[in-house]
Every structure is written in C-alpha cells, then in structure tokens.
Amino acid sequence: MASRRSVCVAGLAGLSGIAGLSLGAGQALAQGTGPAANWPDKPIHFVTPYPPGGLSDQITRFAADRISRSLGKPVIVDNKPGAGALLGTEFAARSAPDGYTFFVAPTATVAISPWLRRVNFTLDDFEPVAKLTSSYGLVTARKDAPFNTFKELVAAAKADPGKYTFATNGVGTIVHLTGVLLHKQAGIQLVHVPYKGSMESMTDLLGGRIDVMYDPVTLPRVKAGELKGLATTNPERNPEVPNVPTLKEQGFDIDARSWFGIFAPRGTPQAIVTRMAAEAQKAMASPGARQQLLISAMYPDYEGPLEFGRRVRADNAFFRDIIQKENIKAD
Structure with a gap:
C-alpha cells in the first residue's frame, strides 16, 4: 500500500500526462472511426462516493440527467459511500476504462484525502474529464x-x-x-x-x-x-x-476552492474523454442549469480536461500545505 506522499507525487506526475490529450481522438469519435466509434451503446455509470441526499449526490444526479438526455442513453448514478469516501473512490479507480464508468467527486476526494490517510488508489488512476461546478459556500x-x-x-x-x-x-x-x-x-x-x-x-x-x-x-x-x-x-x-x-x-476572507468534477479511470479512450467533456460543457450551459444549481448553492463553472487537470494539481498542493502545517489527522 502506498504512502501518502508516494500517492500524491505519483498522482501529480500522472496528471501532467493529460497534456497529450488527442484532438484527433475526439475527431475520430465524431467521424465514427476508431475503437470508441459506437460509444455509448449501453448505460453509463456515474459513481459518487457519498450517500444519497447530500450535495455530491445532487450534483451527480444533475449532471447524469442532463448528459443522459443529450446522449440518448441512461446515465445511472451509483452511490458508494463509506470510509470517508474512499470506498467509492477505490471502486471507481478499479473500474474498467471502457468509457462506461465515470467518477463524480468534489475537491476533497481527489485533492485532500490522499494527504490524510493511506489509500488504495493514486491520482494517477484517474483522468480529469471536466470541472462541473463551483460552490457558493x-x-x-x-x-x-x-x-x-x-x-x-x-x-x-x-x-x-x-x-x-x-x-x-x-x-x-x-x-x-x-x-x-x-x-x-x-x-x-x-x-x-x-x-x-x-x-x-x-x-x-x-x-x-x-x-x-x-x-x-x-x-x-x-x-x-x-x-x-x-x-x-x-x-x-x-x-x-x-x-x-x-x-x-x-472582515474575513478564505480561498475555499470548492468544486465538483468528472473523472474517468486512467486508460479510458481519449476520444471518449473528449466527448464526455463536451457533454459536460453542454450540460452546464443548458437552459435552467444555473438556476437549478443555485438551489444547492452551486453554479456552473466548466473547465475542460487540460484546465481541470491543472486545477487538480494546484489544489492538491494547496491542501497538502494546509494539512501538513495544521497537522490534521484522519480519525
């Protein structure tokens, strides 16, 4: 099992690989060529590592509903809570990178948890797809x-x-x-x-x-x-x-850096990552999206794979420094 430091360092290195995101792969999917040409031809699963009813569940269901309507295929929400969100995260990390399982998670799950506890995943196990929302804390x-x-x-x-x-x-x-x-x-x-x-x-x-x-x-x-x-x-x-x-x-001011985003298991075809990112962008820009998200104190704040990947790296370092300086320990 990897140490907290090795988990995060490996993840940061892996995330840098998104710079190679292939525009050609996205074009291949759009043109009906390549191994992902028929995607999606069955239901897609969105995993959230928190129980039903909470904010993570609400955002996941919002995105799943809008993307399902656009793709014309079911997008099923799988709630997999437990162990401080680690169970669902590990499940998503081990899922087949076939474009039918995605992980919807907040800042804490991917940029904070690895600095607090030993985990059976690294950031290198995930491909950043899209930032969906930011929060009105x-x-x-x-x-x-x-x-x-x-x-x-x-x-x-x-x-x-x-x-x-x-x-x-x-x-x-x-x-x-x-x-x-x-x-x-x-x-x-x-x-x-x-x-x-x-x-x-x-x-x-x-x-x-x-x-x-x-x-x-x-x-x-x-x-x-x-x-x-x-x-x-x-x-x-x-x-x-x-x-x-x-x-x-x-008289107070903090940088909360609170967001929700979509990730794919590492190895998911880049054509599918590109397509899902485009679907996420459409969902966040769709009619009524801002007003519906405001009910949950969120607002659309889309970023694509490259920009979102950079954000994940920056926030990982930001929270590492806080956790180490304040000597915060998981129970």
Whole structure:
C-alpha cells in the first residue's frame, strides 16, 4: 500500500500526462472511426462516493440527467459511500476504462484525502474529464443560535472557547478544512463533530444538537427559515439568499476552492474523454442549469480536461500545505 506522499507525487506526475490529450481522438469519435466509434451503446455509470441526499449526490444526479438526455442513453448514478469516501473512490479507480464508468467527486476526494490517510488508489488512476461546478459556500447555524452573523459567532466563541460545535461530512473534507481555515483566521475554537454525510449532519443541525455547519447543502433550509445563514464564503453574495452577508463583508476572507468534477479511470479512450467533456460543457450551459444549481448553492463553472487537470494539481498542493502545517489527522 502506498504512502501518502508516494500517492500524491505519483498522482501529480500522472496528471501532467493529460497534456497529450488527442484532438484527433475526439475527431475520430465524431467521424465514427476508431475503437470508441459506437460509444455509448449501453448505460453509463456515474459513481459518487457519498450517500444519497447530500450535495455530491445532487450534483451527480444533475449532471447524469442532463448528459443522459443529450446522449440518448441512461446515465445511472451509483452511490458508494463509506470510509470517508474512499470506498467509492477505490471502486471507481478499479473500474474498467471502457468509457462506461465515470467518477463524480468534489475537491476533497481527489485533492485532500490522499494527504490524510493511506489509500488504495493514486491520482494517477484517474483522468480529469471536466470541472462541473463551483460552490457558493455557506456558513449556517441552528435556528435558535445566539448569533446571526459569522462576526457574532466569532464574538460568542471567543467569550466561551470550546462551547460551540461545528459539523462536517468527515475529517479532511472541504467543509472541514473551510472550518479549520476560518477558525484559525478568526482566532476561535469550535468542537469538530464529523458525520458520514451532509444529510446526517444537517439533521442534527436542524434538531439543535449541533451549532454550525460550513456546508452549502443547508441552503434550502436557510431559505425556508429553518436555519440561520451567517455568511457566504464567495466574494459575492449568493443571489438565492441576498440578505446573507459575505465573509469578506464581515472582515474575513478564505480561498475555499470548492468544486465538483468528472473523472474517468486512467486508460479510458481519449476520444471518449473528449466527448464526455463536451457533454459536460453542454450540460452546464443548458437552459435552467444555473438556476437549478443555485438551489444547492452551486453554479456552473466548466473547465475542460487540460484546465481541470491543472486545477487538480494546484489544489492538491494547496491542501497538502494546509494539512501538513495544521497537522490534521484522519480519525
């Protein structure tokens, strides 16, 4: 089993290989030639390493539905949660590179997890296909919390260190590291309570058993008045909750780097990678896509294989440095 360092170094080296993406391969597919000429001729599977109901599931189903309609073939969502998203990731990495299994994952799964734990995959096992979305991050509190903004949360936490809790969908997820970065910048201490998924943590937030979350999955509940929106993490306010101020407006600023993207098992024909990237781009630009994604505090933010691959490498290094500096360890 590879060490954390060897996993990531190998992955970075492998990702650099996407510079050889073949335009000719894409043309061959479009012209009906080559081994992938008849793709797709059966259902495609989109693997997500998280349980149903959470943000990862929502984004995967959104992309699957739009791409299925465009291709005229079923795109089946396979939820494979467990072990902090490692089970689904390892399943996708071992899948046949035949163009019928793709992996839809957030930043944390491919750019963070390998720095936290030993895994049975490397980034070299995946081919970046397309970045789908970026996130309007959201800081949310239980409805009866004694604070209404992030700035007020900071004041309350400083007055009573260790009293308040924040929930995440696991150690080392983007949600967790957002909290770590914010707490360090604000000089506060909150007790981390990790869950297996976003829906479980939101259930406890709704029930008042947890104080705060940094997960955009809470947006519909904030809009419904069931939870409090304390801040958005983007430079601009989320148009779905225009009364919630940004962190920057409250004197705080972080680089959350939260996205979802599609990956293919390494070895998938480049013609198919090119075609799926084009389908992803169409899905993100399709009518109503932006408005539908805003419901989940996301927005279309497409990048193709080359640009997305560069982003994965950069974010891998960014989070490596945070994890090592803060000495964050997986449970």
